[in-house]
Amino acid sequence: MFASTSAFCRLAAVAGLLAAVPAAAQTKIKTKVKPGSASAAPAKAAVDAAPAGGSLRYTLAMPAPQTHYFEVRMDMQGFGQEYTDLKMPVWAPGSYLVREFARHVERFKAQGANGQALAVEKLDKNTWRVHHAGQGTFRVDYGVYAYEISVRTSFIDADHGFALGSSIFMYPALAKNMASQVTVQPAAGWATVSTALRAAPGMQKFVYQSANYDELADSPIEIGNQKVLNFTANNTPHQMAMYGPYQLADESRFLGDMKKITEEAQRVVGQNPIDHYLFIVHHLEAGGGGLEHLYSTTLGARPGTYSSEAGYKNFLRLVAHEYFHLWNVKRIRPVALGPFDYDHENYTHMLWVSEGQTEYMANQIAQRAGFYTAQQYYDQLAAVLGGVENQPGNKLQPVAMSSFDAWIRGYRPDENSRNSEISYYDKGEMVGMVLDLMIVQATNGQKHIDDVFRLLYDKYYKGLKRGFTDQEYQDAVAQVAGRRFDDFFQNYVYNARTLDYNTALGYVGLTLTSTPASPNGSLGANIANRNGHYVVTFVKRDGTAWNGGLNVNDEVLQLNGAAPTDESVKQALFNTAPGTALKMQVKHGALTHELSLTLQPDPDRTYQIQPVASPTPDQQRLLAKWLGK
16 A cells, blocks of 8 residues: 655655755745745755765764863865855754854864865854865864753763754855765764665665755764664554663553554555664653654653553654654645755744644544544543633734744744734644634545645645745635635734634534633732742733733732732632732832733633434434545
8 A cells, every 4th residue: 555665766866856956045025914825935055066076974972071062073075166064953853942053053164175174164153164175074062061861952961862963063155065974983882773764785884874954954863872763653663662661561552652653654645765764762750742854753751650550652643743743744744844954944824734733643544543532532622722712922923924933933932922822733733623614514525635735745845845825725625525725824823813613613513612710800910829829820901910010020028918828829729719909019120010800701612522313314424524434
């Protein structure tokens, strides 16, 4: 049913795709999102001057891992110009924030083939110019401090190393499409290297090759003594590099469930673009999250993740999300997201598709694979729906602008974020749900959102070998549905109108109901006990506190005439009737304020999605299609 790509074809396809598409430039930032505009306009790219017959070889060493440094060497041959500019990316694809990886680079130096030092100048924050006066062969060495543990940054200590390519390896500015070789030299006592990069020809251990810099940057490397598990999905080998302690009662069940998730994900598009895959799993006390790559992913999990049924299934949903990125983002993508501009933000309005619909499909995949009943799936959707509709920012920020502003807002939340923003993950999942239901209804159960992904994969990834624009995505939905949904996109994607959930759910015999989250009054604020000081940490837009003058960082000195306690704060926040007046004395900076706040009814609601009592045969048939049965 699925055809795996050969190693040669895979490398050729990656190189061909990246060579065929011009680098995407920035769109001009607009104050108003316009439907149908391109995610990013193609720009004139600098000429790739990769030297014919030249070579680029990296060495990744870690002689003193306890100091948290990777040592990088670049051996370059065939570069006959007077100088070569080397660049370090400012961000990691898949994580939309400028992280300034160059700030961790130290001890940059260059030398010619004869060992003589070469002149180096730094041109800007992430560009180093090496003057080699026509010497085609030269060497560069530098150190990278790596001590931020996450799926989107590099890390090394005495226990293991994790090298994220975009934060470790520089590239020749005018030779980004140049193939390269990487030799990994593990620290003393470390015996295992896990990466999706292919082994270079020959018998030398820990030597890998990449078709171009994009592939190198998109292939993280785990080094240490991690445990490696293996399973096969649709004749494709999959590895799991398991770092850190974890409790797993039944390894065979776990690998069987991984197989179910990955095979179910492959059924969505129906074409398998890989011939190998790697999961790097970091088991840490603060574990969580994931980051997708071209042939791998990095996941965070707590040591006890697999010990509870809820934790176990949540991990499988995370696996489904990152694995489905193999199609949606890594191959089916907005035009802005590859080939990448590593120097600047890569703007797109479409992260609600790239991330939000990936999350929607992840939950669909877990349900289709049998890990959740239909009602459990409805409950998951209702919980996300409630989070979206109870967040004030949902009424202000369109999901397209949430995508566009990810670079300045999404990864930098503050005390007012919930009042002014909405997540393109959660809102995108809800838009995806409603859009899927509309497609099912419009096609009388013949098509669903899977067919949109299939069309985009065939037309843009395989056919045109590029990403799609905003308008082209709407066109693809229209082609699948047999009708246009332009008003839908205008109202719910490019503006912040409330989705018509009930109409969409009604197509498949489901109904949405809601009840007040609490019968009590609401202060509309959060208060935390910080070493005996009761400090306001959040004030909700248009709530009692917002309108009454309570501020974030105010310290509550008295509550109804007495010093606050955990119990009195809990009573005031959660167990006081609407209309009750709270007397508060608060310290606001150096000033003391006396406030009298009359509690409003709690505006939040709890949502339920349930089947109607007597669904029609048509509703039952459409429901089965929507659930992927």
